[in-house]
Amino acid sequence: MSGPVLIWGTGAVGGAVGAALVDAGHSVDFVDMDNAHVAALRDPARGLVVEGPVRSRAGPVRAWHPDELDGRWDKVMLCVKAHHTAAAAAMIAPHLADGGSILTLQNGLAARLAASILGREHVVVGFVNFGADRIGDGRILLGNRGAVALGEWDGGTTARLGEFWRLLGDFESEAVATPDIWAFIWGKLAYAALLFAEATATSGIAPTLDRPELLPLFRALVGEVVAAARAEGVEPAGFNGFAPNAFGPHARALESAASIRAIADFYRGGAKPHSGVWRDLAVHRRKTEVDAQLGMVVDIAVAHGIAVPALTGLIALIHRIEAGAAVQDDAHLSELALAFSAA
Template identity: 35%
Template sequence: MQITIIGAGAIGGTVGAFLTQAGHDVTVVDIVREHVEQINQHGLRISGVRGDQHYPLRAVHTDDLAGTLHNVILAVKGHFTRDVVTQVIAPRLAEDGYVVSLQNGLNEDTIADVIGPERTIGAFVHFGADYLDPGHVQLGQDQDIFLGELDGSRTDRVEELQQALSAVMPTHITHEIYSYLWGKLVYGSMAFAVSTVDAPVPEILEDERARQICLAACRETALVGQALGHDLKPIGAFESSQFLPDRDDATSLAALDRFRAEMAASIKQHMGIWRDLRIKKRATEVDVQCGEVVRYAADAGIDVPVNQAIVRTIHEIEDDARDMNWSNLDTLLSAIPRK
């Protein structure tokens, strides 16, 4: 299968390497020239749960991308989605071509707005990976992939893609892809909340302030997803449905504790958001995750003050107006409405 992957970072690079290893004709495209050069000269180094080795992979810089695109995997940061689809993909995409999003957030809607829903495939991906240096990513954990047409139908192209991606991770077809995406938005509310602190996630989730913040933020997001008619699928060990309004505090907090225990046993101790803020000093995807929750909540007439506070706090950290420290938990805690 011929596949073009736009974005060769943690997700795109890993997927591209394993697809190439399985015999597929893969080209990864990235905007970081040093990363492209390292991949072409040495292969992509993937360390982590599957060992440490270099995988042969063909890479090109975005400026050098030529020809017609047919089967496209999009793996750039969510806040670049519209620009990349509009400027890089749309002018080159074949009439019968498609784009599948292996991203965080609700990028499927943005992609469909540019190229049409008939050329857009939804996907849920949650294997833990980090871009460490040019030519090097770390795979922290394996996790199943779910694919689905936006209208829930089962098509030949999704079946072909499912067979290909099964060489990367166990891959399944679903008729309710938005239930997975909203389940991950619930997870995202927790992930952004804990990423306001410069400490390992398991340590943060032992703090009662963090537990109450995550409880409130995840409940807000679960309520919005439920109001839109979506079930909430689990995100690995994170049981998003346990934060629905009909669950009591003990049930929801027990689910949070189970997630904390699993992450404590993982080699991945921080969220990718933490890496964006602490190591890379760059913008996060907060607007296409918690920000989307806020937007959909406003349309549905639902108050989500904790998610709003998370968005503000993350932006302040991005702008160097706030440090990443434990006092941020007090700021977020104050956003929880008093009962």
Template identity: 35%
Template sequence: MMNAYTIVGGGAIGGTLAAYLVEGGAEVVIIDADHDHVAALRERGITIQRPDGELVVRVTAYHLDEAPERLEAVILAVKAQATDSAAAWIAPRLSDHGWVVSAQNGLNEATIAKHVGAERTVACFVDLFADVIAPGVIQDGGIGAMAIGEYTGGSSERIESLVHDLRLWGTPVISDNVEGFLWSKLAFGSMLIATALADEDMSVLIDRHRGLMAELAAEVLELTDAMGIHPEPFDAFVPSAYRATADQAETDAATDGLVAWLATQTKTRSGIWRDLAVRKRPTEVPAQFRAMLAFGEQHSMRMPKIRRLMELIQAIEQGEPMAETHIEELAKVK
């Protein structure tokens, strides 16, 4: 059983997984570009703030310019827009038997495989509600779903080992259809991203703008049909209920369940909202959506609401105020 991991990107996803891997007995090294975050990890370890109290674990942490020269099992957890540069940095350091798993948002496996090879790339879907709220401190917003599989298909000893080592976080499963989970997350994620256009909780805005939210998900799911991908349900998201052919009662029931589930999470705003409203930094939305829109163009699909959503997020990145009127405008896009 492999039980030593290097996590590149120790933020919300990487830091949370690191803490639970350590709790499960694995050895973990974090490599991160943020000097303050690395200093806090060295001094105090990772602090995970949970509804039932704090979890504090000690980890070894390095900044990029002092990282080890050889890497073995790597969990990549950087923002989607940093995937290409991060994978290029990892590739010459990766041992002959090393491998990289993408614990990220978006469709990043192909980019990673371009640098390290498909046979050394592990596909991963993770639905994790967490935020870095201070250097070394992560607010855990609730346990979600996780699916892992070989990028080239099937399972392996390293996959089984990783699932075992992550047993204290969520419910990781081995899947031959990680791609289906990733595309479902893009459909669900489009709803969450739309809520970042306004300064209000995710559950409230999804409930208030149900028609738009269903249409955003439907644009993504229509593309999966054209690509021959089977979207997988996860947590409270039921993709079949948001297809254009779904019965309205089915969509309403699914949205009822989704809104109720989101209302139970301690994380009430999306990570995209936090990037815009708190951190005042560019989001990973363009990186995620451009990849999706490129597939749409290959299949002659315009995806007008997804495209306009990306543009609205970029406008807020550049200084446009958040406002619910953006959501109302998006609903009118045809």
């Protein structure tokens, strides 16, 4: 064991990873803003429940609301939604030991937000692509395994990186410590553009990606993110069926279609048919991460003079659904594809 760990945010990611660490014998404390969720995690009769085809477990864990937390930790895993990063980092600050570090297990460029509060010297950057959902108070569905990676901000090798890598190995045995973590982060942003598109529909990830008439839209969405990444000096990495090079300016439609099909196959028949963004809109009726993920990409692209009509159209559509001005519908993507084609 490598010392106590604080998991900040006990949703899909924090709950799934933290449960594996507890079961491996690590000392883990969990923090969440939801009082009912915290109470369920503490419940001696049930506790933190993980279910699904990958792993199952149940049992109480040490869980706290931020107002109850006392102490300082050398190792913190930040697992909140990207748009809650700044607020969470500010709350973590008094609980981070001198010389302590946080590992950001989040989507998008959340590590940049955490570093703006805590300083780059305290941040290790993480990437996850496994499928999980919080399906109730104290309940996490772990639907499928997926790529997990982590790395230092500047690509270096450090003792703390090794410690976090060994911890993550108790959750995902194929987790990798990489000198090029930003390639994974930007790869996930490009991949996420497809999942944000799926969230506006109703059919699910695989059926939505299977729609051949949407291929030009999918190529545009991913291509815009890849262009922004390259303008930042990053070549996005591929994983779980996603091949970034299939969406570059010189890629053929057949290459893009093959990658889209491989991503659909990754989800096909699994226990997680919809994205977490879809659940935010359809189940939780709450704001998504779209601004903290794709919105940040748009800002970066614009700063580099890159046109992003597909991304801006998708973001506007998600905003309408969030505001209740539109409902999730398979027809949205057809309309967006037509609007994009006419632009």
